[in-house]
Amino acid sequence: MVKILVTGVLGNVGREVFKYLQQYSDPNTEIIVADYDEKKVRSEFGKEINFRKLDYYDPSSFLTCTQGITKLFLMRPPAIANIRKLMAPFIKHAKNAGVKHVVFLSIIGVNPLVPHWHVEKYIKRYKIPFTMLRCGFFMQNLNTTHQLVIQKEHDLLIPAGNGKTAFIDARDIGETAAIVLTKDKYIAQTPNLTGSVALDYYEVAKKMTNILGFPIKYSEPSPKVFNKKMLTYGFDQKFIRIVKLLYWNVRAGHAKDVYIDLAQILNRNPRTMDDYINEYRNYWI
DSSP states (O other), X not given: OEEXXXXXXXXXHHHHHHHHHHHHOOTTEEEEEEESOHHHHHHHHOTTSOEEEOOTTOTHHHHHHHTTOOEEEEOOOTXXXXXHHHTHHHHHHHHHHTOOEEEEEEETTOOXXXXXXXXXXXXXXXXXXXEEEEEOOBGGGGGTTTHHHHHXXXXXXXXXXXXXXXXXXXXXXXXXXXXXXXXXGGTTOOOEEOOSSOBOHHHHHHHHHHHHSSOOBOOOOXXXXXXXXXXXXXXXXXXXXXHHHHHHHHHTTTTOOOOSHHHHHHTSOOOOHHHHHHHHGGGTO
């Protein structure tokens, strides 16, 4: 019996991994989900879901969470920056539990300035067979992190300058992760996952305007203006700092490259920004 643990099942990608694993897994696979809020998980996915509590601030949850697990989908909660203190012990527990393959949700251009690099470091240090899914910017950031600002102000208030981004739909990442988790041939690979075209936020705003039927602008704020606005919407300063760093990469032109890895794994073209806006339109109306 193969036991696959999906962490962050309440997140944009985690929920899609869980969904697609049910499609790609065979009857000898047991799918287990992990998150910190059991009530919310059972409310969303049903009372019968195979759940284990995972709280990075409570190391006592690590042992029971990883026990008997064969394969692991791992993502970094957005609020966690101290990887050595909060996530490394969990990765060590996964190794000791006998995990044979960890699929980590990383980012393209991963480097020591971002937390994802440190997660990758500990996975390699503990010698767990891995696949690092190095992803571009999620389209779904627009209906999560930036949803309220867009809805209330009709503004893509994002400090990305005129940099282009090869946006990717989280649903495509989830399906890719499910395939990778069920096929050992992807072990030791680090595919770069992007959409098929790079867009700047002026182009995204134009698409949203055309599809939603009302004006959406891109005000191209400075990092300082963005920081102030995010604070007024209740975001934590540490989270804002990480987000600003990621958007610095966009401003510097590091998010524009388009890769074919996702299309090769899925054997189809990625979803487009037009597809995404059409299917998520109710988030901004």
